[in-house]
Amino acid sequence: MPTNTNAGSTANGAARPTILDLAAACGVSPATVSNALADKPNVKASTREMVRRKAAEMGYHASATARGLRLGRSWSIGLVVGDIANPFVPEVVRGVEDVVWRARKNLILCNTDFQADKKTAYVRSLLDKNIEGLIVLSQVLSPSDMRLVEAADVPLVTVNRGTPGYTSDYVGIDNHAGVRMAMDYLVGLGHRRIGFIKGLPSSNSALDRFAAYTEAVERHGLDSDPSLVMPGDYDMESGDSGARAIMASAIPPTAIVAANDQMALGALGALHELGLRVPDDVSVVGFDNIQLAAHPLLNLTTINHPKRETGDAAARLLLQRILGKMVDPPRSVVLKPSLIVRGSSGPPKPAPAPKRKKSATAKNKSDQ
Amino acid sequence: MPTNTNAGSTANGAARPTILDLAAACGVSPATVSNALADKPNVKASTREMVRRKAAEMGYHASATARGLRLGRSWSIGLVVGDIANPFVPEVVRGVEDVVWRARKNLILCNTDFQADKKTAYVRSLLDKNIEGLIVLSQVLSPSDMRLVEAADVPLVTVNRGTPGYTSDYVGIDNHAGVRMAMDYLVGLGHRRIGFIKGLPSSNSALDRFAAYTEAVERHGLDSDPSLVMPGDYDMESGDSGARAIMASAIPPTAIVAANDQMALGALGALHELGLRVPDDVSVVGFDNIQLAAHPLLNLTTINHPKRETGDAAARLLLQRILGKMVDPPRSVVLKPSLIVRGSSGPPKPAPAPKRKKSATAKNKSDQ
């Protein structure tokens, strides 16, 4: 019998057993237990078996904290989002979770509410916890936060929006192509006068989407009228007011493109309340293809944003960095948008038929 | 000059400084540094200041892993959800995050996809990580998982669904009262024949909601017809098929109550496609009041489920247990539902007026 006199917590019945307890119970040293459980080759088969059995029996599980300290790891990755309740977000979180889970790591969810100080505090806390990687969704880290992450040598993947001046792995969508598809589609239907509801200018994606609108207007020689373009903030409310403002234009458009689905849905609501029929009076196209855009009563034509794939790609990129500790230059994954035609879009009305003011035909909304 | 000969990682420029590095730089012992930063009273003011300054200068942050090991804490709480992409979930997550954040703890998000093995693996992993508390949302832990949590002495709060046989702190809503309100409201409008789309029988909440329907039918002496009650699974699709099945009844109802909003929205879609007007031909009432129920085109009358408050209450309960390590008996917080009247409900049609087939008055859908 070995001389291991473990005066450990064997008295305390409830506390979880440590490797010392297990070693004592097995009559071997902690080192051997560790090696046995880790399947190291230098431990006799019979010993390994008995350790295994005893471990299961006692319900021994190694403390992740202790291992983490010793190994310098944490098996945690941080995920910083602005607002988890935004319907776009959970879908990409789902994609991230899936691959992170398969890598046997955990996800620490940080909801910043877009507050700079909360963001900073979260980043610090994550770094203190020695996270193995960080994913930042649709947000910008402040330069000082960025320096911290960089100094800690923690792999970072930004999604949808990078930090200007700093470069990291990136996953996004081709916003320009998406809006171009929407515009080309509408033009193909015969629309020549198309309104646009923008996102906030602080967002790269919003800028890109608007730039693509401008470009399409020029390329197709469409009506270019400032009163057709309204600001927005990606929220439904602003889609509502934006649509109202656009339709109040001297010559209203026959179609409206919104920089995201929530604004498009807001526009849909506004048009409905204005007594305008969609798509007969005006077509509406969104961007992102959030779940509810598919509902038969909303039936929104939109640009699909592969959300799950976005999360998936971000997590994959991150894991590669973590595992390989690669020093390759930062990579970008740019996903392809696609057009989803639904009932909110159609050809424009037969053109400005003569002069028939205030036609009393305000009826139902959509047909399809 | 103290004899502290710290041969630490001062050579390595990049690595994050440890308390030894900081102590060396300050010319004091690690103990003093620790005490200074922790504002212990036994350190000279001038020393404290200089340690503070030097710490900021070097960017020293204590390793959470090391502190965690020493202090037996983790500053992490686990949150187990079934599907983060379900629109109900992010709202309560938001509520949880808010209070957890204020307590300076982190949230480890576990998405189980309702798979038993994934659930088990996540729980084990969380316990290994020494989480300080656990919140389980709309799910049941297996008895063996439950034993583990119990043995680890980790405070647990279940939300919306407890584990039968085990008792823990609990947060839920008065499902019965909610459906009763919906039914009483519809009866008040004059409805006597009301359909119901159920949730899965494996869910307590779904059972309660259905029980309340049955009870209301009896209490009010409403038509009790099995063909008015259809199974569902809380997904939109089943609301669609459920509504179709119900409307195929020999005598269709004048109103349908769905056990949650997603099924109600599915029903709305089905009715629309069947060419039935809401609420003129049939009223629809949901349960939960998810964000999109408020959209002007959906405009769903529903029972509000205080989602944010649910998360809030759950986290609060958990923190109390963590801080107080109370041994009080488990507590339950049962939130109050409330009726949100929107456009999808109204009085029934003037009754089976004589025989007037296919009245041509197909007009708009909602009023309110």
Added chain:
DNA sequence: TTCTCCTATTAAAACGTTTTTACTTCGGCC
């Protein structure tokens, strides 16, 4: 002067692992 009591500091132990190094034991070989 010597003893006592504070104050400020430090050495050392502890938290629970993993890994490197060292130590047995034993069989085979010269």
Added chain:
DNA sequence: GGCCGAAGTAAAAACGTTTTAATAGGAGAA
């Protein structure tokens, strides 16, 4: 019989903290 290598195990160091117990240096009292 002594040496060597291999196999199996154990001791000890290390990861970065916090806390307990010990120590040094004065100040004041006897």
